[in-house]
Amino acid sequence: MSSTYVVSVSVPRRVQVSDPAKSTVSTLAREDFFSWLWNRFSSAGLVGVHEGTLLTEDAAEKGFEAEAWTVDSAEAPPSRDWVAEQELESAELYFDSEPEAKDAAAVLVTITELTSGFKVNGIREQKPQDWDADWKASFLNAGAGVPISPFWRVVPPWVKLDPRSEKFIKINPGAGFGTGTHETTQLCLQAIGEYSQRISIEGQPALDFGSGSGILAVAMAILGAKVDAVEVDSLAIDNSVENAELNEVREKISFMQELPLLLAQGSSSADLPVHSNSVPTYRYVVANILRPVLLEFASQLIERLRPGGVLVLSGLIERDVKPVVEKYASLLNNSVPQIYAQGEWRAVVFLKPQL
DSSP, rough: OOOOEEEEEEEESSSEEEHHHHHEEEEEEHHHHHHHHHHHHEEEEEEEEEEEOHHHHHHGGTEEEEEESSOOSOOOGGGGGGHHOOSEEEEEEEESSHHHHHHHHHHHHHHHHTTOOOEEEEEEOOOOOOOOHHHHHHHTTGGGGGEETTTEEEEEETOOOOOOSSSSEOOOSSSSOOOSSHEEEEEEHHHHHHHHTSSSTTTTTTEEEETSHHHHHHHHHEEEEEEEESSSSSHHHHHHHHHHHHHHOOEEEEESOOOOOOOOTTTTTTTTOOOOTTOOEEEEEEESHHHHHHHTHHHHHHTTEEEEEEEEEEEEEHHHHHHHHHHHHHTTTTOOOOEEEETTTEEEEEEEOOO
């Protein structure tokens, strides 16, 4: 495996390029300029273009407004294309060899004379790397896993487990959220673990609403629950099924893309008590999702929670807690929740009053 050579450039929104054969100069929008790069250098060793990255935490410094949560509905709205909105974008061009990278840099330097702000920042060698080994070494604390109170440890699937007093959750990263490293996932696992020690979950129906990678559904199934996992993203469901199989709890979890409205064949709660309108009910309802979704589905989630049941709500930052608590408390006879905190993130736990 050989090195690649990276030419780093700064690209304004519009770039002027010359055509020596025609003695003309053209003005290109930035996206068109990236296409021009491919046409100009693809036969001269260009193997890749990285068009720039803007981290969420840097957005505020650059004048972009962003919520702490983001709603994904299959595709991002144009207003979230912060990279394209930057006045000056850093890009990297990858070449097979150093001579090809130097030749390209020499051509690009001529653009600096035509375009204000355009700059060739230099060339660096990127040595070959075993990305798979590096990724495994970094994922979930190099295999040591993530310990979570009161008894959980989230580990990658290739780790050999030593029998201990902990309960292991094997997670393979994929399209869905939830590998055990995010605070909201940890808060939910903590709440599930602690409440399960005083309110039985074994053999009971449970609902994981917005299940992502399925980590919370898997955790409840490990504790013996029969789980309905609801997730709109089909790719996340595929990842969830894989994680359920890794933990040998696939038969305890039913995966679906919307809340079950009626008792359906195959539902985990099909043999358990229901309301008169045939909506299935659960001993545990967990929703680690987003504030707007929690508010929208408040009535439906509470309707599905059995009297004496446990409701765990997360995906919240501190300022989200008040509106969510007010909404759910008003539907639960003004019940007072327990609030879990980790950094800026919060989880809210209600117990539904007995009839």
